Amino acid sequence: MELYDGHRPTMEVPAVQSRSTNRADSDRRLIYIAGFGRSGSTTLDIALSSHPDLAGLGEATDALRILAEGDADVPELWRRFASTTTIGDNPTQLRSAAKTVANIERLVPGPFARNRRRDRRRYLEIQRAMFDKLFELTGATGLVDSSKTSWLHTWRLPLLAKVVPDVHCIILVRDLPGVVRSVRRGHGDTLEPHRLPTVRTLIGWPLATLTAALIGSLVVGRERTRLVSYDDVANDPENTLIELFGWLDLNPAGEAIAAGLANGFLPSDQIGGNRVRNSDTVRIRPSTPSAPLEQTAARLAVAAVSSAVLSVLRLTTRRLQPTSRVPPRQRS
Numbered sequence: 001m002e003l004y005d006g007h008r009p010t011m012e013v014p015a016v017q018s019r020s021t022n023r024a025d026s027d028r029r030l031i032y033i034a035g036f037g038r039s040g041s042t043t044l045d046i047a048l049s050s051h052p053d054l055a056g057l058g059e060a061t062d063a064l065r066i067l068a069e070g071d072a073d074v075p076e077l078w079r080r081f082a083s084t085t086t087i088g089d090n091p092t093q094l095r096s097a098a099k100t101v102a103n104i105e106r107l108v109p110g111p112f113a114r115n116r117r118r119d120r121r122r123y124l125e126i127q128r129a130m131f132d133k134l135f136e137l138t139g140a141t142g143l144v145d146s147s148k149t150s151w152l153h154t155w156r157l158p159l160l161a162k163v164v165p166d167v168h169c170i171i172l173v174r175d176l177p178g179v180v181r182s183v184r185r186g187h188g189d190t191l192e193p194h195r196l197p198t199v200r201t202l203i204g205w206p207l208a209t210l211t212a213a214l215i216g217s218l219v220v221g222r223e224r225t226r227l228v229s230y231d232d233v234a235n236d237p238e239n240t241l242i243e244l245f246g247w248l249d250l251n252p253a254g255e256a257i258a259a260g261l262a263n264g265f266l267p268s269d270q271i272g273g274n275r276v277r278n279s280d281t282v283r284i285r286p287s288t289p290s291a292p293l294e295q296t297a298a299r300l301a302v303a304a305v306s307s308a309v310l311s312v313l314r315l316t317t318r319r320l321q322p323t324s325r326v327p328p329r330q331r332s
Helices: 041-048 060-068 076-084 091-105 116-138 156-163 176-186 195-220 230-235 237-247 254-263 296-316
Strands: 029-034 054-058 142-145 167-173 225-229
Touching: 029 041, 029 156, 029 195, 041 054, 041 167, 041 230, 041 237, 054 060, 054 116, 060 076, 060 091, 060 116, 060 142, 076 116, 091 116, 091 156, 116 142, 116 156, 156 167, 156 195, 167 195, 167 230, 167 296, 176 195, 176 296, 195 225, 195 296, 225 230, 225 237, 230 237, 237 254
Parallel strands: 029 142, 029 167, 054 142, 167 225
Antiparallel strands: none
């Protein structure tokens, strides 16, 4: 299939450099970054994909829609995918597949959708075709999908566990005030008042986080699910990445981590997600404490919701605890 930019077909896409030859299904692994948006998932996706055995995909759940729309800003891997996929021969077919994916993954109407059995079967066919092709094109043993578990993608993780048997779930959690402020910035600094994004975040953050913990523990399993703090990623990225690679039974990739921290991690094939993926390099900078929210009611609501959710997470999910194997580097 050709990618379309407006009404013009794009030029021929060169082949992606493969890491290795095709691998058996038993060697394939999916690392799924769950949780709420604005929590650093794109940055963690890019950092994890610095490992030679992993390939970062970005928000793969949106890939078919983006390809069908003919977005010119598509990474090379996904251009190659579009030119060789059997999912659809034209934007109309890809758009239909994207609609099936979206309807099945949503919290509502996902479980109650008409023709759910037929659409679920079609969904699994689409995802198997997608991941088979992506493993083939990258040659990686593991793919990183940072689609998260917002209400749009609540059912994605348990369904993907039927497509790629070896799924590891990272529940990435950022402090709620920090998420609220990031969401507000995304709506523009001139938005007054900020009630709508704040209310949506107060509802979406606990829903996405607790759903991830529940699905991770029940479907993926506690051993393959880890709670990761955004502060650990930001303030001690070296040890956090080493611990994550160890949990995934991968070599520490110390040289790749050191190079990324010194010179910036290189975005490659991430699609969708935060605009940070369009940067030449991505640097992980220490986090700063979130300033208190202006409104008293907002502060109280955020504190109550955050405390309740974090208490549940501590009881249900194992947290990744970075050990001080390497002294934290001085970063500008």
